[in-house]
Amino acid sequence: MNQSPINLAEKFTKFTEHWSPKIIAKMNNYHFKLAKFQGDFVWHRHVHTDEVFIVIDGEMRIDFRDETVELKAGEMIVIPQTVEHKPFAAEECKIMIIEPAGTVNTGDAGGDFTVDKNEWI
Amino acid sequence: MNQSPINLAEKFTKFTEHWSPKIIAKMNNYHFKLAKFQGDFVWHRHVHTDEVFIVIDGEMRIDFRDETVELKAGEMIVIPQTVEHKPFAAEECKIMIIEPAGTVNTGDAGGDFTVDKNEWI
Numbered sequence: 001m002n003q004s005p006i007n008l009a010e011k012f013t014k015f016t017e018h019w020s021p022k023i024i025a026k027m028n029n030y031h032f033k034l035a036k037f038q039g040d041f042v043w044h045r046h047v048h049t050d051e052v053f054i055v056i057d058g059e060m061r062i063d064f065r066d067e068t069v070e071l072k073a074g075e076m077i078v079i080p081q082t083v084e085h086k087p088f089a090a091e092e093c094k095i096m097i098i099e100p101a102g103t104v105n106t107g108d109a110g111g112d113f114t115v116d117k118n119e120w121i
Numbered sequence: 122m123n124q125s126p127i128n129l130a131e132k133f134t135k136f137t138e139h140w141s142p143k144i145i146a147k148m149n150n151y152h153f154k155l156a157k158f159q160g161d162f163v164w165h166r167h168v169h170t171d172e173v174f175i176v177i178d179g180e181m182r183i184d185f186r187d188e189t190v191e192l193k194a195g196e197m198i199v200i201p202q203t204v205e206h207k208p209f210a211a212e213e214c215k216i217m218i219i220e221p222a223g224t225v226n227t228g229d230a231g232g233d234f235t236v237d238k239n240e241w242i
Contacts, residue, residue, distance in 0.1 A: 005193075052146065
């Protein structure tokens with residue numbers, strides 16, 4: 001079968017771009033992605049799915065229209081389907097994202113941050 | 122909306138049992154569970170789903186019928202659907218498990234380790 005462990009720290013060395021999630025694993029029709037966040041993202045929502053962020057290293061913030069949630073390494077959050085949100089990180093923050101394969105990072109917002117096709121690393 | 126971060130270390134203080142996954146989050150129809158492994162589990166397989174293990178703290182091993190994979194904190198693995206496996210941890214190991222809601226920990230094997238209904242913590 002040839003199964004190997006997927007080492008998150010090692011995978012994070014394979015890219016430097018911000019806001020460009022890379023796929024590291026597939027479970028059923030879900031992708032596990034790693035991303036580096038820094039600065040301000042765009043307001044967006046995912047119309048068809050929830051989305052999970054797990055902070056692996058650093059700190060970030062998610063703004064919702066009615067509140068703000070601060071997250072640090074070892075913490076996770078479920079962003080509910082259809083809920084508008086905007087990630088922000090003052091300094092580079094390393095994140096794992098779990099969502100259905102094909103989920104676009106900017107949801108229904110589009111724009112320059114959009115990554116239509118995530119690369120496997 | 123009242124969203125809060127889910128802190129993994131804090132959730133791990135809420136239970137002591139081994140081999141008894143606790144639910145900490147739901148994303149669509151998937152559960153995120155935390156478990157403490159120690160000793161030998163049973164050979165089993167999940168007929169209808171893949172399963173993800175992420176090691177949060179400690180070290181563990183997964184035996185497959187044709188190979189063995191060692192995992193440590195910061196590493197993850199996807200156990201493919203229908204593939205027989207047996208987790209083992211020499212010392213207590215803290216794990217996050219991601220799989221569809223309703224997935225039974227012993228798969229099709231049954232037996233004393235079976236937890237039919239996972240508790241939320």
